[in-house]
Amino acid sequence: MTLRAVLARTTLVVLFCVALAMCVSCTPAYNEYTEYRAVLPSAASAVTAPSPEGHVVEAADDSATTSPLDLPAPLKADPAGYGFDPAAAIRHAGAIAAFGPRPGGSVAERQAAQYVTARLRQLGYTPQTQEFALPNGLSSVNVIALAPGRDGTRRLLLGAHLDSKPPSPGANDNASGCGLLLELARILVNHPPPVDVELVFWGCEEFLPQGVDSHHLGSRHHAKGLSDDERARLVGAVSIDMVGVGSQFHVRTMERGPQSLRRMLLLDARADGVGLSFLKDRGRTGWSDHEPYELRGIPAVWLQWQKDPNYHTVRDTADRLQVRPMRTTGELLLRFIHGLDEARIDALDNGR
Ligand SMILES: [Zn+2]
Incomplete structure (x- = not known):
């Protein structure tokens, strides 16, 4: 060869x-x-x-x-292209949970407040802090930022609490809500909302051992401080609390205030193929920061996923946070925010 x-x-x-x-x-x-x-x-x-x-x-x-026949309620994947990134929200939640247990007034709670303040500034916001005294002799803060809307006359409030219940590092309860809110803050810069959106990171939602009925202290302080005019301008208030773990998505109220926001979110979710069901807070007080707004006659709800087997334990860690509830909640809220036209604002007001 x-x-x-x-x-x-x-x-x-x-x-x-x-x-x-x-x-x-x-x-x-x-x-x-x-x-x-x-x-x-x-x-x-x-x-x-x-x-x-x-x-x-x-x-x-x-x-x-x-199996195909057992498919859960289907979800449209970000049809409007807002680009909600659940991984970014989870990264923020991990950073906040890394400060450790964050009881009201603690150094770790304050570090979480500083973290969200710094992120908001990076995004171009001008966050304000609202300090308030606690029955344990310490003080806590709410961090507040405004995403300006195209119509500056009405306002939607979105909030999440910064603190956690010791000994839990509170990745789901409630660094998840804070991380989600930071990701919404990022998107609202690029997609200005129809109405002003007030972003509030509340201090001290969890029960303190001191005092009577000593929970929801940041949101109570904020709601109490609203003037009649500010209260009238609010079209609704949403507490985003425990949105990183679970398979059942709930909109919750005490059924003590206007229920128009609850009804609208349920209809929106159904139209979008998102499984969302109503759950009433048991007992005399609300179970999250929607409470003081609902009691002031503002359409208010709490968005929560269940069930978290690690609720209020040391095992509530960032590695257990799930993409699906974060994405579903973030995208539902973005569609809700950007759909707030005059007719829908009227519908919310008529529920008052
Ligand atoms: Zn919580």
């Missing part, structure tokens, strides 16, 4: 081996694709049918763990 013939034969063998390797590496992908095609057609046709409101809904991405 000549040298040229040897080279030609070697090249052929190499080409054959490369082709064979490519074939082998493609096979699993092909199988996954055909399995996907084999499983989904009936489910896909069922879940992409327009809802009565005319929205097209898409399958949720957890089909791997459920």
Whole structure:
């Protein structure tokens, strides 16, 4: 054999081996694709049918763990393109949880307040702090920032509490709500809302051992400080509290104040194919920071996911936070905020 013939034969063998390797590496992908095609057609046709409101809904991405017939309520994936990033929200939550247990008035609670203040400044906000005294002799703060709306006459309040219940580092309760709110703050810079959005990071939501009924102290201080004019300008108040763990999404109230915001969010969620159900706070007081706003006659709700098996324990850590509840909550809120036209504001007001 000549040298040229040897080279030609070697090249052929190499080409054959490369082709064979490519074939082998493609096979699993092909199988996954055909399995996907084999499983989904009936489910896909069922879940992409327009809802009565005319929205097209898409399958949720957890089909791997459920049969097609058991698919949970499907969720549209960010149809308006706001770009809500649940991973960024979770990173903020991790940074806040890393300060450790954050009881009202503690150094760690203050560090969490400084963290959100610094992030808000980076985004171009001018955050204010509102200091208030606690029954344990210490003081706590609310951090407040305003995302200006196109119509500066009305205002929506979105809030999350900074503190946690010792010994819990409070990644879900409630660094998750703070992280989500920071991610909303980022998006509202690029997508100015129709109305002003007031972002409030409340201090001291959890019970203190001192005092009677000593919880929701930051939100009570803030709600009490609203003038009649400020109260009238508020179209609603949302407490974002425990939104990082769970499979059941609830909108909660005490049923003591206007219920128009609760009803609107339930309708919005249904139109978007998001499973959201109402849960009433048991007992005399509310269970989150919506309480003082609801009692002042403002349409107010609490958004919460259940159930967190690590609630108020040392195991409430950032590594347990889940993308799905964070994304679902963030995207629902963004659609709600940007849908606030005059008709919907009237509907919220009429519930008062
Ligand atoms: Zn909480």
